[in-house]
Amino acid sequence: MHGWRNQRRGGRIEVICGPMFSGKTEEMLRRLRREQIAGRRPIVLIPPRGRYEDKIESRQGEQMAAVASSRACAALQMIQEYDWGGPYGVVAFDEAQWFDDLLEAAVALANAGHRVIVAGLDMDYTGRPFLPMALTMGVAEQVTKLTAVGRCDCEATHTARVGDGEDEGGTWEPMCRQCWKEACRQGT
Ligand SMILES: [Zn+2]
Secondary structure, three states, rough: OOOHHHHHHHHHHEEEEEOOOOOHHHHHHHHHHHHOOOOOOEEEEEEEOOOOOOOOEEEOOOOOEEEOOOOHHHHHHHHHOOOOOOOOOOEEEOHHHHHHHHHHHHHHHHHOOEEEEEEEEEOOOOOOOOOHHHHHHHOOOOOEEEEEOOOOOEEEEEEEEEOOOOOOOHHHHEHHHHHHHHHHHOOO
């Protein structure tokens, strides 16, 4: 992202999306680590309903401190007295599909000159887009759609609900469109 550093005046919105288990948080952490190496201190926001209250974690176990907030726009207050290590900073949102005001926050932050990195599900298990993500993709400079490995060794773009439990690992499964359609038909 060296190019971004040179032309960061206008800020930037990057969206990382895809189904469950596609490595969205891992990709976000990779970008944030690079910023840390460059001496920046990113702010990471997560919704209160997520797995953790004070950190994000990839499936590989890599972690970074995060702040839980129900509103993405809370970042606008947080940056007022925040020391980025430079005039412009980096704000990341994980599980970003749960922030109703994601678009408003991302645009305001980017217009203020910051790099905004958004990671979240693009669709729910019925195949409908999560509106905050869809809207933010529409104004983003860069959209990365990740895929997972599905049950038929396919490139999984969808998330199917395969059980009734609340446990994440047992309830959700990434699938290609064809497998997902069959799973929906079976009513699982
Ligand atoms: Zn498949």
